[in-house]
Amino acid sequence: MMSVSNFMKVGLNINFSQFYMKKLKAVIATPSFSDFYTTTHRLSALGERIAEKILQRRGWRTRLLHFPRTGKQVLPLLPALSHLETFLIPGEFGPTAFFSKYQRFGPSPEDSAAIILNEKPDAVFLSCFAFAYADDTLSLARHLKIQRPSVPVYAGGAGVSVLPEYFQAADCIDAVITGEAEKSLPTFLKENPALDNSIDDCLDSPGRIDFSIAMTRSSKKGRWLTTTLSRGCPQKCQFCANHLTHGRVFRTVPIETFLSTLQAFPKDVPMHINFEDDNLLLDKDYFLAILGTIKNQFPRVDFSAENGMDYLLLDVNTLDRLIALGFRQFNLSMASLSTSILKDSHRRGDPEHLQEVLYHLRRKNIPSITYFICGLKKDTADSVIENIGFLSRQPTLMGISLFYPVPGLSGFRDAQPFFKSDSHLCAGSAAFPWSGSLTTAQMITAFRLTRYINFTQKKDYQPHERDLLTRICNERKLYSFQRKGRQKWMVRPPGLDRDMEAAFFKNR
Numbered sequence: 001m002m003s004v005s006n007f008m009k010v011g012l013n014i015n016f017s018q019f020y021m022k023k024l025k026a027v028i029a030t031p032s033f034s035d036f037y038t039t040t041h042r043l044s045a046l047g048e049r050i051a052e053k054i055l056q057r058r059g060w061r062t063r064l065l066h067f068p069r070t071g072k073q074v075l076p077l078l079p080a081l082s083h084l085e086t087f088l089i090p091g092e093f094g095p096t097a098f099f100s101k102y103q104r105f106g107p108s109p110e111d112s113a114a115i116i117l118n119e120k121p122d123a124v125f126l127s128c129f130a131f132a133y134a135d136d137t138l139s140l141a142r143h144l145k146i147q148r149p150s151v152p153v154y155a156g157g158a159g160v161s162v163l164p165e166y167f168q169a170a171d172c173i174d175a176v177i178t179g180e181a182e183k184s185l186p187t188f189l190k191e192n193p194a195l196d197n198s199i200d201d202c203l204d205s206p207g208r209i210d211f212s213i214a215m216t217r218s219s220k221k222g223r224w225l226t227t228t229l230s231r232g233c234p235q236k237c238q239f240c241a242n243h244l245t246h247g248r249v250f251r252t253v254p255i256e257t258f259l260s261t262l263q264a265f266p267k268d269v270p271m272h273i274n275f276e277d278d279n280l281l282l283d284k285d286y287f288l289a290i291l292g293t294i295k296n297q298f299p300r301v302d303f304s305a306e307n308g309m310d311y312l313l314l315d316v317n318t319l320d321r322l323i324a325l326g327f328r329q330f331n332l333s334m335a336s337l338s339t340s341i342l343k344d345s346h347r348r349g350d351p352e353h354l355q356e357v358l359y360h361l362r363r364k365n366i367p368s369i370t371y372f373i374c375g376l377k378k379d380t381a382d383s384v385i386e387n388i389g390f391l392s393r394q395p396t397l398m399g400i401s402l403f404y405p406v407p408g409l410s411g412f413r414d415a416q417p418f419f420k421s422d423s424h425l426c427a428g429s430a431a432f433p434w435s436g437s438l439t440t441a442q443m444i445t446a447f448r449l450t451r452y453i454n455f456t457q458k459k460d461y462q463p464h465e466r467d468l469l470t471r472i473c474n475e476r477k478l479y480s481f482q483r484k485g486r487q488k489w490m491v492r493p494p495g496l497d498r499d500m501e502a503a504f505f506k507n508r
């Protein structure tokens with residue numbers, strides 16, 4: 001994949017004299033996006049912060065606008081997601097619920113464009129962090145062009161890098177910037193001298209990995225930070241898109257660089273650091289060293305890695321050291337129990353080793369969540385039930401990741417289907433049968449069953465929850481809750497795959 005794709009369809013109204021007389025101003029924006037849900041770590045805008053630092057180093061004034069953090073609004077379901085209508089229960093809530101509210105996180109594209117243009121930018125850099133939100137990014141770009149066609153609009157981020165042609169085909173985008181910002185953004189600026197104010201080329205040294213820290217929460221209890229310290233992964237799991245943007249060479253941020261940035265935070269306040277890295281355990285010595293150094297300087301710190309850890313790289317000794325350094329919970333990725341599915345996905349697995357890890361964590365009284373993927377190419381209703389059954393017998397909560405495609409993954413290298421459909425179909429929450437193995441009904445049934453198992457592991461139940469549990473156990477059928485105003489009642493979820501549900505309850 002090319003690292004930079006620069007095609008100037010709309011002339012830049014920037015000239016050299018203008019640039020050197022005053023610093024140009026860039027707005028770096030994360031567009032609002034629509035989905036059923038989001039998470040705080042998805043909203044950390046780590047890449048956007050890195051792009052901002054690069055632009056500042058090269059002489060730009062910057063303004064970072066992260067729209068998804070600024071509120072949400074319930075939307076009608078998109079026509080492209082009409083296959084979900086059968087499964088949705090208005091006002092559904094509770095421990096076996098599927099999603100019920102389709103929402104836009106952030107203001108409308110019209111309003112977002114007006115907010116951006118109010119900053120009087122000389123250029124707008126839009127970040128699309130997942131291809132599923134490509135159409136949200138393009139919608140904002142269109143409104144920018146409607147409201148002020150003279151301002152150039154550039155698009156970058158992982159969602160752009162996996163299929164730049166999708167953005168290039170839209171006449172509201174002046175150029176796409178693909179791959180890692182540390183490499184592609186300086187190259188892009190250098191290739192467009194009207195945009196480049198750098199005096200010192202060493203500012204963006206080749207191979208350098210930048211990083212950023214987002215404070216996603218701050219309260220009397222302390223500060224919650226999210227960061228990533230590494231890029232790239234040499235493993236070849238077929239369902240993983242990491243290599244499409246970051247390549248297959250594992251690289252890390254120098255420990256001293258990270259530590260020096262952390263000095264901005266007080267040492268006497270509790271602090272939690274969540275690492276969003278895809279596979280930080282690939283360099284265990286580095287990971288343990290950086291945790292140890294942070295712990296020495298910030299005694300009240302603790303850690304998590306919510307994006308998941310490869311359990312095969314954990315052993316009892318490593319677990320003990322991570323716990324001693326401040327890990328309070330472990331998110332683990334199993335992918336699948338099935339040997340043949342793992343083989344087909346080029347993923348390694350060892351259920352016995354996973355059990356050892358989980359039982360060791362239980363002995364240490366450390367909670368865990370173990371994730372599996374539902375909807376891989378070779379999945380069947382039986383393989384999914386085996387995943388759920390196996391994890392239900394382990395001392396762990398379980399998480400289900402509904403499979404979604406990313407252009408460029410094995411089986412999804414033909415771009416045409418992505419041009420023909422709404423990008424929101426590529427969200428996991430769309431439960432779309434992309435790989436042709438499971439139906440939407442089966443994926444949603446599995447989603448509810450997974451939540452049900454976690455529900456059975458609760459320690460305390462509200463009276464209405466106790467009623468729900470009793471009814472499901474007695475009838476061996478799924479139920480959920482629906483609410484309207486102050487009234488709530490139990491419902492049988494529509495559209496369940498009855499065979500899958502029956503097979504699940506048969507052995508319980």
Ligand code: SF4
Binds near residue numbers: 234235236240242278
């Ligand atoms: S899923 Fe994890 S181990 Fe597999 S390729 Fe992606 S980052 Fe690497």
